[in-house]
Amino acid sequence: MNLYKTIETMLNSDKPHISMHVPGHKNNAIGYLSMLDARFDMTEIDGLDDLHEPEGVLEDINMNLSLKYPGYTAQMMVNGTTNGILSAVFSLKELTDRFIVVGDGHKSVYHAIRLSGVHYTEIAYADLNGFDTASGDTFIVTYPAYTGDLMDIEQLISLAHEHGARVITDEAHGAHFDIAPGFPASSMAYGSDITIQSYHKMLPALTMASVIFTKSISVHREVMKYINWFETSSPSYLVMLSIESAHEFYKTYHPESFFSKRTRLIEALRRESIIVSEKADPAKIMLSHPEFSAYELAKVLTKEHHIHHEMVTDAGVLWCLPLFHRGDRYPYENLLKRIGELRLGSNQPADDDSIPPVTGVEQLRGRVCRRTIVPYPPGVPMIHEGETFSREHIKRITHNMYNHVRMEGIGHNIEYYKNEEN
Ligand SMILES: Cc1ncc(COP(=O)(O)O)c(C=O)c1O
Known part of the structure; x- marks a missing residue:
């Protein structure tokens, strides 16, 4: 198999691929990415800039992005919202006694929590009323949901702020919010402390193009430290150019x-x-x-x-x-x-x-999960490493696999127990 031929065939067959999925440029049919040219793939040379300590042309793009929501400081990222979520959790860990994951969290939220070793709890959005919030809390919330459904983010943010707590909003699917009347408002309209948007998902930018917005300048400085840790030290100028282009698209839409x-x-x-x-x-x-x-x-x-x-x-x-x-x-x-x-x-x-053969799954019942199981998409973990596979888990995993839903982690678990038995 050859990647070029595979994609080329999809796009140029008798019945070419029609995209109703991300990235938002839909095979370069939306927006202005045709101006990208492989010659523009540059690096931190004189005349350009360093994304991890921007002070020239990249800082200008960040400043322009910051104007999206006055009062916020924006930083472009080339490793997606995943990188922003890791950096956001690490940047607030000294200020936070307890992270509270509200509703479904993307796997990157759990990776950030595990890597940083912070204390956390999970709560359904419907149970927030009457929740005992303290000033050492940081809520992590996905807004909008993958499906385009919304919760009352304004209420959640005011609840948190009334108690002196903070909110990280995973707005991966909402970079286009507020683009025009008729579209929902961003969490930044209500004062979210950190909001991370995947520009590549709904706006016409290249895959991995994301932006992190921070309300407090001291938190922004801390975020920058961790972006430097987690992000590639060779940021793609093509991805950054695509953010600039997508932002212009957003402003003039x-x-x-x-x-x-x-x-x-x-x-x-x-x-x-x-x-x-x-x-x-x-x-x-x-x-x-x-x-x-x-x-x-x-x-x-x-x-x-x-x-x-x-x-x-x-x-x-x-x-x-x-x-x-x-x-x-x-x-x-x-x-x-x-x-x-x-x-x-x-x-x-x-x-x-x-119909795919679903073998080896039944044997996992009652066993400890060795690698988190994540249906992808949407990327929300179904069972975490260390938990025990229940009957209900096995039923849901089998159902998903039968229907060709990709289940990350399942192969590893099956192999692990197969090897243990042999
Ligand atoms: C809700 C949510 N958060 C975060 C991410 C990670 O975003 P990215 O792909 O930009 O790293 C995704 C990706 O699908 C997502 O759906």
């Missing part, structure tokens, strides 16, 4: 074509009897069908029509919509044409001839 194309798209899906669940984030929709499972629907969309989703779970097929704009190159009419050809009602999805 007009949403008219987004909303009109979104409406036509939803109507086209509904004509095919697809149930479209609209999310609080208008750039996310969840598809399901009255007669087929989400996995069957996903299979027809991808295998037969080459329309590729972001995620599929029991709840449906998640699409990340392009931020359509005047002059974009997204194959929108082609997409509508393929949707019009779905005819799902009369065309039962073919029987699955490629």
Whole structure:
């Protein structure tokens, strides 16, 4: 297998790949990344700058990014929001007695917690009312959820701040928030202490392009120390250029074509009897069908029509919509044409001839998990290292694997116990 040929075939086949997933440039159909040129792949030479101690052209980009939410200091990152979450947790660990993970946390949150050895607890968002908050607490919250659902972030931040506690917001999926009327507000509109956004997910930037925003300058200084520890010492100028470009896109965005194309798209899906669940984030929709499972629907969309989703779970097929704009190159009419050809009602999805063999999982019941199990996407751990596999875990793992959901860590656990028995 050759990576170049694999991707080239996907993009240039008779029925080219249509992206409803990240990155937000959708195969360079949205935004202005065509200006990138391999010659621009530079390093910290005279005339350029050092991302870990920026004082020239990279500092100018950071200053420009900081204007997104006055009062915040921004720092570009080239190792994704993962790098920002690690740095945020480490930067607050001296000020924090207890980290509180609210709802589903991405695996990077747990990696940060384990690496730093801090004390932590988990709580469901619904249980926050009446929660005994103290000034030594730092909440870590994912906003928005992967699916585009929102919680009342304003309430959470005021609850924390009333008690002198802090909030780290994992806003990986919300770099486009506040881009225009009709889009939700960022946690920074409500005073989140640290917010980290993946520019690459919903805005047109290259994969790994992220930005960390910090409210307090002393915390920013501490964050910079850890970014220096965790981030590559050779930041990609192409990724940084893509952040600059995506930020310009953000500042000048007009949403008219987004909303009109979104409406036509939803109507086209509904004509095919697809149930479209609209999310609080208008750039996310969840598809399901009255007669087929989400996995069957996903299979027809991808295998037969080459329309590729972001995620599929029991709840449906998640699409990340392009931020359509005047002059974009997204194959929108082609997409509508393929949707019009779905005819799902009369065309039962073919029987699955490629059901993966799910072997070795049952033997894990009652054993200690040796490596955290993470369905990917969404990247939220299902069972942590050190916990015991229950019947319910085994059932969920088998169900996911049967439906081709990637389960990070499962192979390691199965191998570990197989070797132990031999
Ligand atoms: C909720 C959430 N947080 C953090 C991350 C990590 O972001 P990145 O890929 O930019 O490192 C992801 C990635 O999927 C995510 O979904």
